Amino acid sequence: MSKIIEFINVTKTYTSGEHTLNALDNVSFELEKGSVVVVLGPSGAGKSTLLNLLGGLDSPTSGRIVVNGRDISDLSRNELSDYRASTVGFVFQFYNLIQTLTVRENVELVKEITPNAVDPIDMLERVGLKDHKNNFPGELSGGEQQRVSIARALAKNPEIILCDEPTGALDSETGAMVLNTLQELAVNNGKTVVIVTHNQNIAKMADTVIRVKNGRIKSFENNDVTLSAFDIEW
Amino acid sequence: MLLFKKLYRTLFKYKSQFISMILMITLGVGVFVGMNAEWKSLKTDSDRYYDETNYSDYWLYSENAEGFSREDIESVKSVKGVNMAQRRLTVDTVIDGLEKTVSLNVYDEYLVSKNHLVSGEDYDEDKDGVWLNDKFADLNNISLGDIITLKYSTYSIEAKVLGLIKNPEYMYAVENETQLMPEFDNYGYAFVSPDTFKNITGFEVYNQILIKSDMSKEELEKELEKALPVSTLLLERKEQASYAMMLSEIDEGVTFGNLLPVIFLMIAVLTMITTMRRITVNEKLQIGTLKALGFRDAKIIRHYSFYGLFIGVIGALLGIIMGFGLCRMIVNPNTMEGTCFDMPYWRLYAPGWTYIVTAAMVLMLTFISFLSTKNMLKGTAAQALRPQTPKKVKTLLIEKTKLWNRLSFGTIWNIRDIFRSKMRTLMSFTGVLGCVILLVAALGMKDTMSAFLNIMYEDICNYKYGVNIAENSDKESVDSLVRSVDGDTVSTLSINMDGDPYELDIYNVTHDLYHIIDKDNKVIELKNDGAYVCIRIAEKFGVKAGDNISFKIYGQSDEYDVRVAGVVRSIMAESIAISEKYAKEKGIDAPVRMIYTNSEVDSSDYDCVAKVETLQDTIASFDTFMQIMYEMIIIIAVAAIILGIVVLYNLGVMSYTERYKELATLKVVGFKDKAIGRLLIKQNIWITIAGIIVGMPCGKALLAYLISRLAGEYELFTRINWTTYVFTFMLTMGVSVLVSCLIAGKNKNIDMVEAMKGDE
Ligand SMILES: Nc1ncnc2c1ncn2[C@@H]1O[C@H](COP(=O)(O)OP(=O)(O)OP(=O)(O)O)[C@@H](O)[C@H]1O
Ligand SMILES: [Mg+2]
Numbered sequence: 001m002s003k004i005i006e007f008i009n010v011t012k013t014y015t016s017g018e019h020t021l022n023a024l025d026n027v028s029f030e031l032e033k034g035s036v037v038v039v040l041g042p043s044g045a046g047k048s049t050l051l052n053l054l055g056g057l058d059s060p061t062s063g064r065i066v067v068n069g070r071d072i073s074d075l076s077r078n079e080l081s082d083y084r085a086s087t088v089g090f091v092f093q094f095y096n097l098i099q100t101l102t103v104r105e106n107v108e109l110v111k112e113i114t115p116n117a118v119d120p121i122d123m124l125e126r127v128g129l130k131d132h133k134n135n136f137p138g139e140l141s142g143g144e145q146q147r148v149s150i151a152r153a154l155a156k157n158p159e160i161i162l163c164d165e166p167t168g169a170l171d172s173e174t175g176a177m178v179l180n181t182l183q184e185l186a187v188n189n190g191k192t193v194v195i196v197t198h199n200q201n202i203a204k205m206a207d208t209v210i211r212v213k214n215g216r217i218k219s220f221e222n223n224d225v226t227l228s229a230f231d232i233e234w
Numbered sequence: 235m236l237l238f239k240k241l242y243r244t245l246f247k248y249k250s251q252f253i254s255m256i257l258m259i260t261l262g263v264g265v266f267v268g269m270n271a272e273w274k275s276l277k278t279d280s281d282r283y284y285d286e287t288n289y290s291d292y293w294l295y296s297e298n299a300e301g302f303s304r305e306d307i308e309s310v311k312s313v314k315g316v317n318m319a320q321r322r323l324t325v326d327t328v329i330d331g332l333e334k335t336v337s338l339n340v341y342d343e344y345l346v347s348k349n350h351l352v353s354g355e356d357y358d359e360d361k362d363g364v365w366l367n368d369k370f371a372d373l374n375n376i377s378l379g380d381i382i383t384l385k386y387s388t389y390s391i392e393a394k395v396l397g398l399i400k401n402p403e404y405m406y407a408v409e410n411e412t413q414l415m416p417e418f419d420n421y422g423y424a425f426v427s428p429d430t431f432k433n434i435t436g437f438e439v440y441n442q443i444l445i446k447s448d449m450s451k452e453e454l455e456k457e458l459e460k461a462l463p464v465s466t467l468l469l470e471r472k473e474q475a476s477y478a479m480m481l482s483e484i485d486e487g488v489t490f491g492n493l494l495p496v497i498f499l500m501i502a503v504l505t506m507i508t509t510m511r512r513i514t515v516n517e518k519l520q521i522g523t524l525k526a527l528g529f530r531d532a533k534i535i536r537h538y539s540f541y542g543l544f545i546g547v548i549g550a551l552l553g554i555i556m557g558f559g560l561c562r563m564i565v566n567p568n569t570m571e572g573t574c575f576d577m578p579y580w581r582l583y584a585p586g587w588t589y590i591v592t593a594a595m596v597l598m599l600t601f602i603s604f605l606s607t608k609n610m611l612k613g614t615a616a617q618a619l620r621p622q623t624p625k626k627v628k629t630l631l632i633e634k635t636k637l638w639n640r641l642s643f644g645t646i647w648n649i650r651d652i653f654r655s656k657m658r659t660l661m662s663f664t665g666v667l668g669c670v671i672l673l674v675a676a677l678g679m680k681d682t683m684s685a686f687l688n689i690m691y692e693d694i695c696n697y698k699y700g701v702n703i704a705e706n707s708d709k710e711s712v713d714s715l716v717r718s719v720d721g722d723t724v725s726t727l728s729i730n731m732d733g734d735p736y737e738l739d740i741y742n743v744t745h746d747l748y749h750i751i752d753k754d755n756k757v758i759e760l761k762n763d764g765a766y767v768c769i770r771i772a773e774k775f776g777v778k779a780g781d782n783i784s785f786k787i788y789g790q791s792d793e794y795d796v797r798v799a800g801v802v803r804s805i806m807a808e809s810i811a812i813s814e815k816y817a818k819e820k821g822i823d824a825p826v827r828m829i830y831t832n833s834e835v836d837s838s839d840y841d842c843v844a845k846v847e848t849l850q851d852t853i854a855s856f857d858t859f860m861q862i863m864y865e866m867i868i869i870i871a872v873a874a875i876i877l878g879i880v881v882l883y884n885l886g887v888m889s890y891t892e893r894y895k896e897l898a899t900l901k902v903v904g905f906k907d908k909a910i911g912r913l914l915i916k917q918n919i920w921i922t923i924a925g926i927i928v929g930m931p932c933g934k935a936l937l938a939y940l941i942s943r944l945a946g947e948y949e950l951f952t953r954i955n956w957t958t959y960v961f962t963f964m965l966t967m968g969v970s971v972l973v974s975c976l977i978a979g980k981n982k983n984i985d986m987v988e989a990m991k992g993d994e
Contacts, residue, residue, distance in 0.1 A: 048987070057902060057986045077982075078906055085904025092990050096899045100650035101643065109643040113904045152903070164990070 004033040004159065004192050005054065010063035010073075012049050012215075023049040025215040026063070031208060033159075034190040036183055036226070038203045041212035047196045048164055050212065054194065055088045055162045056080045068159065085113040089153025091182075093165035095145040097137040097152075104133040107152045116157045123151040127181055143174030150181055161185060163195045167202075179205060179229035201232050241540065244517070251509050252541075254884035255502075256549045259599070261880065262502035263553025263592050265873055266495035268560030271584040273487025275565045279579040280405070280480050283350065288318075289402045290347045290444035292454060293474065295467040297789025299706065301439040307342070309461040315449040316457075320345050321440035323431070326844060327391070329422070330383035332374055335409055335845060336366075337423040338384055338391070339401075340431045346444040347403050349425065350578045354378045354397035359427040363396035369576050370422025371398050384424065389435045393426060401425075405575050406479035409845075415574065415859040452733070467728055467735065467788045480575065489943045493936075494870070497668045499595065501661075501877060502549075505884060506599050508661050510542065512888050514606040521610045535607050542603030546596035554592065558582055560869065570862045648917040651893070658885055659921060665881025666925025666966060667932065672874035673962040674933025675940060676867045678954040682941060683863055685953040689755050690805060691853055697722070697747040697830035700847050705825075707842035712826050715840055721831040722747040725824035729785040729810070736771065737807045738785070740824055742814035747830040750802045750811055755951070762815040764799030769949050770808050772801045785810075787822070794820055803949050878969045886918060886977040897981055898989030911978030915971065922970035926963055933962075 012024040023046045031037055039047050052058045053065060056072055059080075064073045072083055084090075097106050107120035124130045127147035129140075137145050146166060153161055163182065167175035183205055185191040195202065203209045204227045211218040245252055283289075294310070296302050302321050310319045323340040341359075349357050352368040364382060376382060376395060384391040401423065409421045432438050447454055451470045458468060471477040514521070517538075524534050564570045567580045641649075652659045701721070703712055716723055725740040741748060741760055749757045750766060760766060767777060777783050777798050784795040802811060817823070829835075837843040890897070900910055938952045 052987050055902075057990075081901070081904050081906040083904075084902065090902050090990075094990070096895065096902070096990060098647065098896045098899065100654055100896075101647060105643055105646055109900075110903060112643060113906075113909070156904070 002033050003030050004068060005031040006064075006066040007050075007054075008064045008066070010053065010060045010065060012046075012053060012058070013061040022215045024053070024060070027215070027217055028063075029210065029217060029220055031192060031194070033192055034186055035192055035207035036186045036205060037192070037194045037208045037210065038206035039194065039196045039210045039212060040198070040200065040203060041218070043198070045212040046215040047212055049215075051162050051164055051194060051196050054160075055090055056083045085110075085156065086116065087159050089156055089158040089161045091146070091149050091153050091161065091163040091166045093168035095137070095142075095149045097145055097148055099137055102134050102136055103129060103140070103148050106137065106148055107155045110152060110156045114156050117155055118157045120151070120155050123155045124148075126154070127151045128177075141174070143170050143178060146170060146174075146178050147181065150178065154185070158191070160192045160194065163193070165197055166195060167197070167199070176229050176232065179232075183229050204232055205229050240520075241537065244541070245544075248513055250887050251513060251884060252545060254880050254887075255506055255509055255545045256552070257876075257880045258502040258505045258884075259546065259549025259595070260552040260556055261873065261876055262495065262498040263550050263595065264556030264560060265498045266491075267554050267557025267584050267588050267592065268564075269487065269495055269557075270491040270588045271557055271561040271582055272564050273484045273491060274585045275561060275580075275582045276480065276487065276571065276575075277484050278583045279565075279577055279581060280402075280484075280575075282579050283402050283405070283577055287348045287350055287402050288346055288446065289471075289477075291447050291471060292445040292451070293469045294443040294445060294458065295469070295788075296441045297464070297466060299439075301441045302443055306462060307440075307443060310443055310445065310458065313454075313457045313461050315453065316445055316447045318345050318446035320444050322347075322442045322444055323440045324442060325386055327384035327386040327424075329374075330385055330390070334374070334419075335421050336370070336384055337404070337407075337421070338386065339423065339425045340428050340440070341425070342428055342440060346446055347401065349397075349399035349401050352398045352400060352578070354395070356397060357399070357425060357427075359429065361396060361427065362393065362430050363426075364391075364393040364430075365397040365399045365425040366395050367404065367422045367424065367576070368398035368400060369418045371395070373419035374422075382424075386435070391426065391431070391434050393430060399425070400576055400578050403474070403476055405577055406476045407576065408475065415856065416576070417858075418576065455733070464789065469735070473735070483571070483574070485943075489940065493940075494672070497671065498873070498877060501664055501668050501881060503595070503598065503602075504661050504664060505881060506542070506545070507602050508657050509884060509888065510603045510606045511609075511657075512892070513541075514538065514603075514610050516891070518610045521607065525611065531611050534611060535604060538607035539600050539604040542600040543596065546599035549599075550592050550596050554584075554589075557584065557588075563869070564866070570865055573858050573862060644913045644916060647913065648920070651889070652917065652920075655889065655892070658888060662882060662885045662918070662921045663925050663928075665878055665885070666922050666970065667929045668881075669874045669878035669969070670926050670929025670962055670966055671933040671936055672870055672877070673965060674930055674954065674958060675936040676870040676874070677958040677961060678934065678937040678952065679940070680863060680867050681955045681958055682937070682950065682953045683860060686805065686950060687853070687856055687860075689751065691849065693751055693755070693757050694749050695830075695849055696749060698832045698849055699830075699835060700849065700852070701829040701831060701835050701837075702844040702847070703826050703828060704842055704844040707825065709825065711840065711842045712829075715835075715842060716826070716829055719829065719831040719833040719835055720745050721829040721833075723814075723826045723830070724748070724828050725814075726827045727822070727824045728788045730788060731771075731775070731783070731785045735788070736785070737809035738787070738822075738824075739809050739811045740814050740817045740822065741811060745830075745832075747832070750804075752800065752802055755803065758800065758802070760811060760813050761799060762813045762819075764797035764812070764816065766800045766802045766811040767798055768804035768807075768809055768811075769801055770804075771810065772798075783810075792821075794822060796820060803951075805949050875965065875969055878966060879973055882918065882922075882970055882973040883976065886914075886973055889917070890914065890977050890980060894984065895989050898984050898986050901981070901984055902986050902990060907982050910981045911975070914978045914981070915974035918970050918974040919967075922967060926966055929966075930959060930962070 007027050007029050010024055010027045011022060014021045014023055039050060041047050053060050060073050064071050067087060075083060103124065104120060107123055111117045121130060121133065124133055127150055129144060129147055132140060132144065137148065161182065166178055170178060179202065182193050186193045207223055207226060209221045209223065307319060307321050310316060321342040325338050327336050327338045329336045344357060344359060349365060357365050366376065378395055378398065380395050381392060382395060404423045407416045407421060407423065428438060451468065455468050472481055521534060561582050565580060565582060566572050722743045722745050727738040729736050729738045743760060750760050752758045753769060765783065767783065772778065775783060779798055779800050781798045782795055783798055784793055786793050835843060835846050837846045897910055934954055941950050941952050
């Protein structure tokens, strides 16, 4: 398997007034293409910071982040936009759908930014929401909305899918469905899926588990045996 | 005080909204107070002037050379209902050395239309000297104690300047009707006592009687007809140029004051309603928290209502200051109104009710915030704590069409947003609409005036010099002058139709130097087949070509019956035009008033020439008038643009804040700043275009209304050049794009990480 993501001595420092805080402190690791990665850690550990840097929402204070052989740590704003448009798909705890667009339109909008976009209807079918394509997000349940946001992330046909607490607002059953969708993407389509969560159990479906504490990597493990999302006990 | 601290923080948090609201109210109240203070000040100041000088109510003009005798004035005085009457002689003289016209007045008694003393001694009929208009004196470097010589006919009246004065009859003083604006340095007026005049000229003649009376014109006319042997011309105040001009200026002010501020005030209130509602919706959680903390509803409501009160009071105060500032720009002895009127008083007054309306407006604003808050406080604390659920999006009709699926997501997003926030959209639309209406009307006003001047001086007047003929000139010498300069002539008579005075102009045009125009501003030939009546007369008497119309000439008893040959546009006077040949046929004869010519005439070479004016000079006198017009237009245009900017900016910020999360999402997904900016600008542009499309015809309608109200005494037309439309379009579009870009620029600062975190 080939290496797709590489963090080299990455530090992210936040300064507010006199205080400086290293949300990430000299972090280095590598991730394999097509793997499911779970990032665990207590609140304030730096998980979201890690994900945001990887997703190009922010740039590191020092160190390098290499994705697909390309250093993204000092890209300009526009280059970062292009990187987000072509390479990563985001899924957040709060689905962040556009309320005034229908399900289908929410997914379709990525067509405007990437030439790689795949058929939005296919993506909706994949997450099991084809019948709801003309509904507005407000008319769907939380889990359904989350799956729309996955479909939107997928429609760009990105290499990497980044999820910050994707099941945080869902019950266990819908949570499992969402996770299953993500797992299938890695297994069947070779996408690299990074999931940030509080939930230890989710680690059981991961190929790689990263534990973060106080901005540092506490442990980095590769699982030999992974469970299917539906077999996880919540 | 916890709430007080919060108040301060909230004001800071919504500073751009609060500033927009304050600006809108300042602008609204400012335009409202300013425009109404303008006419109120003119009215109060001129009334004070009239009262102080005991300004005459009626003027009686003698039509014969002997003027009014002692018996005449006694009979007028004895008429029941006449409170005061006095004879007056007014003649045009030329001031020696300067060769400028000075209108000389001799009062047999000094009771009515007295002078306002500026400096020196007050008028005294026992003193030998001259009292001169101060403005004319200043502009010509004449001071108290100087000796001036006024030439009248063959006499030279030499006297010492004893006092500098103003007289209300010369408040708006133009030398003759072709001038629109007074030229204070070229035309003055003076007073001498009857004794002084008699000592020099050896005669005593009075061609006018000034009357103070509470009777109506009809009553007085009837009484005078009985009292006096001959028919005379009686004019009331509003038929005098000076009074009429002031009256129309005040009327104009009332029209503007009642119309334009409404647009501004309405938009201010609407802005307030939308903005306050948005703020309280945004603050719902805070409001709920306060409620949950145990604050009473009343206290919370009071707290939020205070915002409205605060904004209202600050805006109103600034507005009143701005209003008086605006008013001072217009009502000012040295600028706009000052170039038109010569008045001693220039104090500013706003009508009392403007303060009441302003106060009511502040109360209303407080009430608006009260209502908005009350809306948020409905139900229990728990309900109040829940964020306001966004309105459910409804499927629009157009979505059923095929076209819909072809639209880009940005277009779809914007269309839905427009329909979701109807009130906000309506507000932006109204703002643009107001801006466009004002611009089109203001610029159209300029177009109309230019077109009018063009027609006047390109089509109608085709001569270089206008030679004014002195009264009682010898007919032979006038005729020989006409021949020697290849001139065309006009004679003017006052005629009476149904009791009202009109003008009869008799033209002898053989050199194509003067034209008349029809309703469509086309030059037409004045034939010898009848009378060409002006549009106003045609409408008033319901006549058209082929009908007959009859009139009497003042000072004569014959009634003339003429055939109407056509309807023409007479821009200034309400008049009937006939050819000299037709006049002869009907037996009407009148002395030449003016010769139109292209040859230069030196007034000192001919006794019969009172004055020669070049068309160039007359055109120049309009320039002053146009200057005032431009200043007025600039004020309105600037106000319109500020209005547009403030409304669009305020609503733009609102829409941006509301869509903040969605914009952040788009950014996360990979949209570039520019692309997001374009999405934001798109919506503003649509609304702007809609506003422009609707606003242009509305602006045209407003202009037509204004012209009919303001220039009802003229026969004007409305003209809007295509350049005005183009300019309005570009200006409005420019404002809209500029504001959009300012707002679109904000999206650079969107904190994606922050925005993705959660709901609050
Ligand atoms: N914009 C910021 N400015 C200052 N400090 C920040 C900022 N964002 C995050 N931090 C700090 O960085 C640290 C890491 O934050 P991060 O959001 O990565 O934590 P997390 O592991 O995702 O926590 P959680 O599980 O609660 O989401 C925290 O201590 C946080 O206070
Ligand atoms: Mg986090």
